[in-house]
Amino acid sequence: xxxxxxxxxLLNISLAxxxxxxxxxxxxxxxxxxxxxxxxxxxxxxxxxxxxxxxEKDIEIKREGRNLFVKFLVRQIIDPxxxxxxxxxxxxxxxxxxxxxxxxxxxxLIPKEVPPTTIIxxxxxxxxxxxxxxxxxxxxxxxxxxxxxxxxxxETPPDGYKVKVKNTLVEEFKELSxxxxxxxxxxxxxxxxxxxxxxxxxxxxxxxxxxxxxxxxAITIVKPKLxxxxxxxxxxxxxxx
Numbered sequence: 160x161x162x163x164x165x166x167x168x169l170l171n172i173s174l175a176x177x178x179x180x181x182x183x184x185x186x187x188x189x190x191x192x193x194x195x196x197x198x199x200x201x202x203x204x205x206x207x208x209x210x211x212x213x214x215e216k217d218i219e220i221k222r223e224g225r226n227l228f229v230k231f232l233v234r235q236i237i238d239p240x241x242x243x244x245x246x247x248x249x250x251x252x253x254x255x256x257x258x259x260x261x262x263x264x265x266x267x268l269i270p271k272e273v274p275p276t277t278i279i280x281x282x283x284x285x286x287x288x289x290x291x292x293x294x295x296x297x298x299x300x301x302x303x304x305x306x307x308x309x310x311x312x313x314e315t316p317p318d319g320y321k322v323k324v325k326n327t328l329v330e331e332f333k334e335l336s337x338x339x340x341x342x343x344x345x346x347x348x349x350x351x352x353x354x355x356x357x358x359x360x361x362x363x364x365x366x367x368x369x370x371x372x373x374x375x376x377a378i379t380i381v382k383p384k385l386x387x388x389x390x391x392x393x394x395x396x397x398x399x400x
Contacts, residue, residue: 178194178273178274178275178276178277179276179277179279180276180277180278180279181278181279181281182264182266182278182279182280182281183281184259184262184264184280184281187265188254188265188266188267189264189265189266189267190252190266190267190269191266191267191268191269191276191278192269192271192273192276193229193268193269193270193271193273193276193278194270194271194272194273194274194275194276195231195248195250195270195271195272195273196231196248196272197230197274197275198228198229198230198275199228199229199230199268199275199276199277199278200226200227200228200229200275200276200277200278201226201227201229201257201266201277201278201280202225202226202227202277202278202279202280203225203226203257203259203260203280204225204259204260204280204281204287204288204291205225205259205260205287205288205291205346206224206225206291207222207224207225207226207227207257207258207259208258208259208261208347209257209258210222210227210255210256210257210258211255211256212253212254212255212256213253213254216249216251216253216254217231217232217233217234217248217249218230218231218232218253218268219231219232220255227257229255229268231248231249231253231270232248233246233247233248234246234247234248234249235247248270249270250269250270251270252267252268252269253267253268253270254266254267255267255268257280259280260287260291260346260347260399261345261346261347261348261398261399262399264280266278286318286319287319287346288319289318289319290317290318290319290320290344290345290346291319291345291346291347292318292319293317293318293319293320293345294345294346294347294348304376304377304396305377307343307348307350307377307396308350308377308379308394308396310343310350311341311343311350311352311394312379312381312392312394316343317343317345319345319346320343320344320345320350321343321344322341322342322343322344323341323342323343323344324340324341325339325340325341325342326338326339326340327339329353329371330371333358333359334357334358334359334361335355335356335357335358335361335385336355336356336358337353337354337355337368337371337393338353338354338355338356339351339352339353340352340353340354340392344399345399346399347398347399348376348396348397348398348399349396349397349398349399350394350395350396350397351372351394351395351396351397352392352393352394352395353368353392353393353394353395354390354391354392354393355380355385355390355391355392355393356389356390357385357386357387357388357389357390358387359387360385360386360387361384361385362383362384362385363380363383363384363385363391363393364380364383365378365379365380365393368393368395372395372397373397374397374398375395375396375397376396376397376398377395377396378393378394378395378396379393379394379395380392380393381393381394
């Protein structure tokens with residue numbers, strides 16, 4: 160009983176000493192001081208989809224769902240004064256790129272004599288967790304794409320998706336104008352709604368718009384044949400950048 164009490168006491172002390180850092184998403188690289196000798200943790204509101212780092216810099220990373228566990232490895236070096244081999248952890252910065260909810264966080268980790276550090280990654284999503292759960296609820300990828308197109312068509316945003324009104328001219332062609340009217344942003348995917356306005360009689364094909372889209376996964380044109388002056392909607396599902 161005494162041993163169990165002592166373990167709980169030590170655990171509470173360790174938690175009290177833990178360092179927590181919150182990182183807002185930015186295009187710039189962000190520098191964070193972390194524990195040189197303990198295991199550090201990086202946490203995302205949803206599952207971390209990828210992580211890129213250099214193993215040559217003596218760093219070990221384990222990915223588990225929403226978490227990354229980061230530890231610096233011991234390197235054997237020769238002491239120039241004594242010629243003896245000794246174990247050490249280098250103080251060099253480590254670059255790390257973490258994909259969290261479709262956003263890339265660029266981090267530089269600086270090993271310091273500080274308590275174990277938890278880095279919380281944050282992004283400007285309406286409800287990232289709900290959006291991620293919606294996307295993960297489909298067992299078939301194609302069904303999810305169809306459902307996203309249907310929701311955009313009926314103007315009912317999926318759970319957790321953030322709606323942004325754009326009304327931005329994308330391209331002006333001889334036959335038509337292409338306008339980005341609305342974007343539904345999720346965790347890893349986004350749905351774009353375009354307005355196509357015909358200047359002359361035209362037949363539309365999804366393939367003709369691919370060069371003007373970013374990472375499209377599915378494209379649907381509501382009315383493929385237009386007469387001069389008519390308009391239609393084009394709905395595009397893409398990866399969230």
